[in-house]
Amino acid sequence: MAEAHQAVAFQFTVSPDGIDLQLSHEALRQIYLSGLHSWKKKFIRFKNGVMTGVYPGSPTGLMLVVGLYMGRAKYVQADPSLALFTKVGAHLPVSRYMSFEKQQVVGGVLVGTGLWVAIFFTMRTALKWLLSWHGWMYARHGTVPWRTRIWLVLVKIFSGRRNPQLYSFQTSLPQLPLPSVKDTINRYLESARPLMDDEQYLRMEGLAKDFEKGLGPKLQWYLKLKSWWATNYVSDWWEEYIYLRGRGPIMVNSNYYAMVRSNSQEQPGHVDRSPKMGT
Structure with a gap:
């Protein structure tokens, strides 16, 4: 009880002179660190959820796609926003808040992001189709047919970046077939x-x-x-x-x-080392 009493952040005693309030700075510090650690874990879970949700896309791929799209639009002198804000401006006063140049930049980033989303969704769908093929399981032992070689190359290409996380391929797994x-x-x-x-x-x-x-x-x-x-x-x-x-x-x-038990006769002091398996 003494340790629990010392861990309380707020301690007070009632005396004839009034209430004596004492603050335990170490307890308050531990509460602060505990809350900070909890919010760090929440942020990491959120980040991992986003990373696995857009897999095989990545932030690097997003910047690359947006950069290439904006560079191409500037090279051919085309509107990167695809007249997105022109259509929106017919219903909302967008020109009040952004100039035409800013509208083109923001619209170009939005269109480039949409292109990046379309790319990783296409890669994810293609990977799901590839993982639905089971022909590699029936190949003769010691041989790798040309179909399996092509399949391995395509799986590696559509798997995206290296070092995937635990649930990165969760959305790319084929749907479990329903038997009749x-x-x-x-x-x-x-x-x-x-x-x-x-x-x-x-x-x-x-x-x-x-x-x-x-x-x-x-x-x-x-x-x-x-x-x-x-x-x-x-x-x-x-x-x-x-x-x-x-x-x-x-x-x-x-x-x-x-x-599984061993068939050997047990002797005094013998320890049964037979494997015991449970799943």
Whole structure:
């Protein structure tokens, strides 16, 4: 309690002479440093969010594109704003606040920024298409076909700058494909067959057919609607309803778990160093 009492920023005692107020400068300093550290972390998170949001674009690429666009417009003596402020001036009194030269500069920067946005969106879409190709997985071991070589070069080109951050490629990942109801049922029956006898399996087949004709298409429609709206139709629901709301053990019920024991006879003082794996 003495340490907690010393850490309080404001201390006061009541006496017959009045209230004696004391300020702990060290506590106030720690509060200031804690707040400063918190705001630094918020700024870093915001900056990282912007950097990953515009990936594979970068601030250097923005300045390069805007500079090249403004230089070309000046070289060919064209209006870099593409008459943007002329159109806006028909509805708003822009000329009161900016001269014609400033309008051209500001308009040129805006048009150049739009061009930069279009470039990195095109690169991101192309990268998503490239990552959707899985032909490289089926190549014979030890050989790299010419299609895979071309694919690797294009992925490297459209990946943009070096040293990406953790979530830089999040928006470039292909959309998770939604399997059909029939395919889901077939996979379930295939995985459940070794765990059931013939009578139980026939009963499960009947229940699966009833599900395919009844409730399955309705639930499939909901999943299809979610897959159009969300980047991953299963991840957030899996996290919330399986990991957070589920009251059963994670192992066996949600995750695979394996434990391998050594076959060697244990001796006194023997330590079991067999691998134990859990995912």
